[in-house]
Amino acid sequence: MTAALLEIEHLSKSFGGVHAVQDCTFMVPEGHVIGLIGPNGAGKSTVVDLVSGFGRPDAGSVRLAGQQLIGKRPDTISRLGLIRTFQTPREWRNLTVLDNILLAQCRFRRESLRESLLRARRIRREEDADRAVAQAILDRFQLGDLADERAVRLSGGQKRLLEFARIAAAEPRLVILDEPMGGVNPVLGVRIGEAVRGFADEGRTVLIVEHNLPFIERTCDQVVVMDLGEVIAQGPFSSLRDNARVVDAYLGMDLGRE
Amino acid sequence: MYWVSVFTEAAIFAILALGLDMVWGWCGDFDLAFYGYLALGSYMTMVLTIGRPTPPVEYIIGWRLPYPLALVLADVAVVALAAVIGAIALRNLREIYFAVTTLGAVSVLYLIVENYTPLFDGYNGVYGLINPGQTLLHLTYDGYRVGFLGAVLVVLLLAYLLAQRLSRSPFGRMVCSVREDERASAAYGRPVFFVKYRAYLVGAAFAGLAGGLFAVFISAFNPSAWTPQELLLIYAAILVGGRGNPRGVILGTFVVYVGFIELTRYLPSPASRPDFGPALRQVLIGLLIILMLKFRPEGILPERAGGRQPRRPVPGQAPGLAAGPPAEPAGAVAGAGPASADPADQEGAP
Numbered sequence: 001m002t003a004a005l006l007e008i009e010h011l012s013k014s015f016g017g018v019h020a021v022q023d024c025t026f027m028v029p030e031g032h033v034i035g036l037i038g039p040n041g042a043g044k045s046t047v048v049d050l051v052s053g054f055g056r057p058d059a060g061s062v063r064l065a066g067q068q069l070i071g072k073r074p075d076t077i078s079r080l081g082l083i084r085t086f087q088t089p090r091e092w093r094n095l096t097v098l099d100n101i102l103l104a105q106c107r108f109r110r111e112s113l114r115e116s117l118l119r120a121r122r123i124r125r126e127e128d129a130d131r132a133v134a135q136a137i138l139d140r141f142q143l144g145d146l147a148d149e150r151a152v153r154l155s156g157g158q159k160r161l162l163e164f165a166r167i168a169a170a171e172p173r174l175v176i177l178d179e180p181m182g183g184v185n186p187v188l189g190v191r192i193g194e195a196v197r198g199f200a201d202e203g204r205t206v207l208i209v210e211h212n213l214p215f216i217e218r219t220c221d222q223v224v225v226m227d228l229g230e231v232i233a234q235g236p237f238s239s240l241r242d243n244a245r246v247v248d249a250y251l252g253m254d255l256g257r258e
Numbered sequence: 259m260y261w262v263s264v265f266t267e268a269a270i271f272a273i274l275a276l277g278l279d280m281v282w283g284w285c286g287d288f289d290l291a292f293y294g295y296l297a298l299g300s301y302m303t304m305v306l307t308i309g310r311p312t313p314p315v316e317y318i319i320g321w322r323l324p325y326p327l328a329l330v331l332a333d334v335a336v337v338a339l340a341a342v343i344g345a346i347a348l349r350n351l352r353e354i355y356f357a358v359t360t361l362g363a364v365s366v367l368y369l370i371v372e373n374y375t376p377l378f379d380g381y382n383g384v385y386g387l388i389n390p391g392q393t394l395l396h397l398t399y400d401g402y403r404v405g406f407l408g409a410v411l412v413v414l415l416l417a418y419l420l421a422q423r424l425s426r427s428p429f430g431r432m433v434c435s436v437r438e439d440e441r442a443s444a445a446y447g448r449p450v451f452f453v454k455y456r457a458y459l460v461g462a463a464f465a466g467l468a469g470g471l472f473a474v475f476i477s478a479f480n481p482s483a484w485t486p487q488e489l490l491l492i493y494a495a496i497l498v499g500g501r502g503n504p505r506g507v508i509l510g511t512f513v514v515y516v517g518f519i520e521l522t523r524y525l526p527s528p529a530s531r532p533d534f535g536p537a538l539r540q541v542l543i544g545l546l547i548i549l550m551l552k553f554r555p556e557g558i559l560p561e562r563a564g565g566r567q568p569r570r571p572v573p574g575q576a577p578g579l580a581a582g583p584p585a586e587p588a589g590a591v592a593g594a595g596p597a598s599a600d601p602a603d604q605e606g607a608p
């Protein structure tokens with residue numbers, strides 16, 4: 001197995017009396033696609049929030065390529081190469097689709113007040129080049145014709161695609177997808193699966209939180225199962241069918257069949 | 259001369275509105291402290307130029323600096339105040355909580371200025387900044403007023419160019435992204451607080467500058483000159499003109515100040531009720547805001563989505579998910595994956 005890109009150790013978080021995450025430990029090897037599954041309330045989304053800096057854990061450690069993430073702000077963590085999505089698409093609604101991609105390209109230096117005021121000509125030249133790249137990304141995700149539309153006018157499915165286009169523009173090392181299949185039709189689901197595999201082919205590491213088990217089976221190399229805030233199983237999807245705790249957690253659901 | 263003074267006032271408030279629009283239009287924060295920045299800019303410009311107070315009048319500093327230098331120093335003081343208020347209000351507070359906090363901050367300032375006379379002589383306020391540079395330039399009173407209007411218009415033009423450049427720059431796009439979705443901006447590496455904070459300080463600098471010009475315009479400043487209604491008028495002006503669009507904001511200010519307020523001055527006012535006209539004007543301004551919100555909420559000149567790129571014909575029908583081949587790529591880099599982006603431009607990118 002390759003080296004771990006993301007190492008989560010003994011992570012715990014309580015909300016009042018609810019132990020949302022308890023002593024959660026697992027790792028995500030570099031270049032792999034890992035699924036994080038479990039019933040509602042298992043603590044999956046909380047783990048994503050804690051890892052990406054949107055929540056503070058009570059205890060534990062999260063390291064990205066050896067670097068401690070706990071205590072860092074979300075934007076700092078993002079700049080280390082971790083891009084996450086949210087359960088509902090969070091596009092910048094009243095900006096154009098193209099601007100959404102330009103923002104996702106994360107050209108931070110250009111956004112300083114000084115650069116924006118004093119380097120207008122050079123910025124314009126650089127932006128023209130970036131705009132062409134952004135347009136190519138949009139075309140790849142079938143959003144090319146909508147580049148000048150405000151993102152709020154996209155359909156639900158198109159907003160999902162825009163999320164993936166933004167990730168492609170950001171070029172992160174680690175992608176964390178929080179329920180990317182929520183409210184997605186089967187045709188689009190196939191396309192999202194392809195996009196995830198595409199990220200993996202480009203050498204990115206992907207962690208997917210998802211309830212759609214057939215999608216997880218198709219897309220992921222390995223699966224981590226959580227229940228009641230704890231990791232209860234880990235391994236290839238096929239190995240989970242016989243795991244009593246996993247089957248119990250899913251109340252006897254027939255894994256892998258719809 | 260009457261219209262000169264009307265236009266001067268409108269132009270000064272347009273500078274204030276440009277600053278307020280950075281906070282409300284770009285960041286989306288409804289700031290009620292903003293008139294305080296104009297007030298402080300006015301007070302500071304006064305006490306830096308009018309010399310030592312003669313008892314019983316009392317106020318701080320009492321220097322006799324040249325007016326332009328005082329303007330700059332006053333603006334520095336305003337930005338310093340905004341740095342304190344912004345640091346408190348912008349960190350975690352949003353929407354109504356932010357508005358209430360800024361209202362509280364400005365109320366505290368107001369009370370301090372009113373009651374602590376050694377600061378700016380309490381209710382009496384400070385006065386005596388009369389036409390700085392008039393003798394130097396050998397101008398008549400009327401000539402000076404016209405010249406001052408010209409100077410204010412030049413400052414307004416510079417402020418507009420600055421705001422326009424920022425609003426179309428990557429900085430402006432980043433600020434607007436925070437308005438549209440803070441969490442998404444944070445997830446893509448933007449430090450939300452510092453983004454808002456910087457825009458807030460730039461906006462406050464505009465307000466302080468407007469205050470310094472306002473000091474010359476009215477040559478005296480006291481607590482009764484900064485009531486909350488004044489700020490609501492600026493909000494109305496931004497709303498009418500087009501929130502988030504510097505050109506619209508200036509247009510809106512002139513529409514509200516020149517068009518609306520001045521024209522309603524000629525409303526008939528019964529002799530027995532001299533307050534009828536002003537009261538009716540307030541009602542009409544309220545009505546104007548309601549009508550604008552109902553029929554054109556984006557203002558006369560709406561904010562432009564998409565910064566600088568050339569407009570292309572928008573397809574009438576959004577293509578379905580499985581529909582047709584993708585459109586012609588805009589540039590020569592068709593098919594170039596993101597991995598082929600210029601590595602020299604990747605600093606800081608994840």
